[in-house]
Amino acid sequence: MSLSQGKRARTALRTAVALALLAAFYLLPWLRLDGQPILLLDLSARRFHLFGYSLQPENALPLFWLVTAAAALLCLVTVMCGRLWCSHVCPQTVLTRVFRTLDQLTAFDGPAARFGPALRHVLWAAIALWTGISFVGYFSPIGGLIHDLTHFSLGMWEGFWIVFYALATWANVVYLHEQVCSHLCPYSRVQHLITDARTPTVRYIAARGEPRGPRPHGGPSVLHRSRGLLDPVTANDYVFRAAHPAIAGALPKFNPEHLGDCTDCGACLQACPIRLDIRNGHSSHCIECGACEDACDEAMVLQHFPEGLIRRMAPEPDGGQPPPALRVKPLLFTAAMLVALVLTIVTAGAPY
Numbered sequence: 001m002s003l004s005q006g007k008r009a010r011t012a013l014r015t016a017v018a019l020a021l022l023a024a025f026y027l028l029p030w031l032r033l034d035g036q037p038i039l040l041l042d043l044s045a046r047r048f049h050l051f052g053y054s055l056q057p058e059n060a061l062p063l064f065w066l067v068t069a070a071a072a073l074l075c076l077v078t079v080m081c082g083r084l085w086c087s088h089v090c091p092q093t094v095l096t097r098v099f100r101t102l103d104q105l106t107a108f109d110g111p112a113a114r115f116g117p118a119l120r121h122v123l124w125a126a127i128a129l130w131t132g133i134s135f136v137g138y139f140s141p142i143g144g145l146i147h148d149l150t151h152f153s154l155g156m157w158e159g160f161w162i163v164f165y166a167l168a169t170w171a172n173v174v175y176l177h178e179q180v181c182s183h184l185c186p187y188s189r190v191q192h193l194i195t196d197a198r199t200p201t202v203r204y205i206a207a208r209g210e211p212r213g214p215r216p217h218g219g220p221s222v223l224h225r226s227r228g229l230l231d232p233v234t235a236n237d238y239v240f241r242a243a244h245p246a247i248a249g250a251l252p253k254f255n256p257e258h259l260g261d262c263t264d265c266g267a268c269l270q271a272c273p274i275r276l277d278i279r280n281g282h283s284s285h286c287i288e289c290g291a292c293e294d295a296c297d298e299a300m301v302l303q304h305f306p307e308g309l310i311r312r313m314a315p316e317p318d319g320g321q322p323p324p325a326l327r328v329k330p331l332l333f334t335a336a337m338l339v340a341l342v343l344t345i346v347t348a349g350a351p352y
Helices: 005-030 061-080 084-089 091-105 110-136 144-149 155-175 179-183 232-243 265-273 290-301 328-348
Strands: 039-042 048-052 051-054 201-204 312-313
Touching: 005 039, 005 084, 005 110, 005 144, 005 290, 048 290, 061 084, 084 091, 091 155, 091 179, 110 144, 110 155, 144 155, 155 179, 179 201, 179 290, 265 290, 290 312
Parallel strands: none
Antiparallel strands: 039 048, 048 051, 201 312
C-alpha cells in the first residue's frame, strides 16, 4: 500500500521548511556583505550588523519595532491558521525531527544493531556542538571563533556559551522533546489569549469515527454507507464513554455496519510524542505536529477508507450556532503589525 497523499504532502512541506531553517541558521553567521557580517550582534563592540546596516544600541529603536511587528505577525498567523510555528518553525521541533531522522538512519539490523545507539549519540553530539558554535557565531565573528577553537585559545565566556548551548540542544532533544513545548514554552501558555473560536486545530472527527472498534478489512467507510455521520451529541457521548470506561462503563459490541471509521488501532496515540489521545478532544498541550494525522491516514489507507479522520480544521460551533462573522483578534493583530511597521520606517529615518 502506497503512502497516503496527505502524509506525502505534509512530509514534503515539513522537510522543505526544516531544510530552509537549518540552512539559514548554520549559514548566516558565515555570510558577509561589503566586508561586514550579514548578521552579527557584536556585544563587545556594542554594534549590531544587520544586512549591511550597522546599528548602535542607542539607535536600535527601529529594530525593536521590527521585532514587535514580527510578534504581531506570529499572533496573526496563529489565530488564522493555528500553531504552525510549533509544528513547522520552532527550533525545538526542527531539531527534534533531525534527531528522529538520525534515530531511523542508525536503526541497523543484525550484529550492527548494537552500534546504532552509540553512533546516533555521537552524531547528535556533533550536531549539538556545531549548533552551539553557530549560535555563539551570531554574537562573536565566527571566523575568529573557529580559529581560536582550533588553536585552543578560545576565551572563557565564549567557551562557556558554546558548551552551554551544545548541552542544552543535546539534552532538550534527547530527553525532553515536546515536554519543553508543553510545560516551559511561554508561547504555549498564551495560546488561549491568541486564538479565537474559529482558529483551526488538529481534531478527530468523532461524527465519522464513532463508535470505534476493530472490524474485518474490506467494508465501506461510513461516508459510503447509509449510516452516515452521527449527530454531535451522540458522537461526543461515544467519545466520553471510550475515554472514561470506569465512569461510563464499557462500550457495547457493535456490528461492523454500525461502527464508525475509527478502527481503534491506537496508531494516533502511539505516534504522538507526548502520548495524547487526540480522539478525546483537543488539548492545550498538543503542538499540532501532525504525527497523529499521518498515522491515522496510513491506517485509513490500509482499511481502504478516505483519509482525513484526523485533520486540521476549525472547531465545530457550540450549540449549532455559527460564530460571529467579525473576528476581532485578527483585526487587532493586523493593526498592531501595521503600526509597528510604520514606526519602524519612521524611527529608521529619524535623527539620533
